[in-house]
Amino acid sequence: MSTRDTLRTFIVDTFFVDDFADDDSFLRKGLIDSTGMMELVAFIETEFHIKLDDKELVPENLDSLSRVVAFVDRKQSLAKAS
């Protein structure tokens, strides 16, 4: 499964939201609350074996599915490079 599908499945199963676009803001659409965001962060860390720094927990990285996918890809390629 691609990163996008893995994340989408997790979000749909965990937060009981069925219909959302890749660019929908989690916050503004009310899809994920603060506790949910912590769950998402924990999921990303265990699923993709990357460690997120607290400074990276900002809307630019995590506030929509496409942003999360881009962020995870970037982190993974950084991890591979080092």
Next chain:
Amino acid sequence: MKPAIPSREEALQLARASLQMVRTEVFPRAERMVAVARARWMFRAFRMGRDVAAYGPVSARNDGHAELGDKLTFLGGMLPTSVVCYEHARLLVGNETQFNYGASVEAWESVQIGARCMFASFVRVSDRDGQRIAPIIIEDDVWVAHGAILLPGVRIGARSVVSAGSIVSQDVPPDSLAMGNPARSMSLDLVARDATGT
């Protein structure tokens, strides 16, 4: 001409209006006066600003240098709030900060709390945990929710929020939400609409 005698309805209405006035205007003011008087007595060993109010029991002790700002509020409830400043320690609390019942602030070396902070019930702030002593700094406009524990040496940035039940062992940057044990911080912009006006 004789003034008209008010009808039964009018009299009732007048009575109701004055009762309402007593309830909304007089009672809260009286309660506040009692709270301010109580705070003055309880914090008699503290350096204290104006209008500090204690609406419930507070166990306060100052053997060091403790300074409270103006307009602090200590709410009452199931358990007394406790504010303790030990010998040679420094405890500063900024203006308009509020404490709910059961909160506990303990200074062994230095605890600084900013202005307009909110401490929910059963929050524990202590700069000593049995192993080490390190100063705690809480900046302005911080909200610490129910049951959170701040460990020695942490600094909570301005306008940040500490979630209920969190155990904070690391510094929290400004405009963040700290959550979990040990607490992790995320930007408030990520989880709260218009949190920082951006």
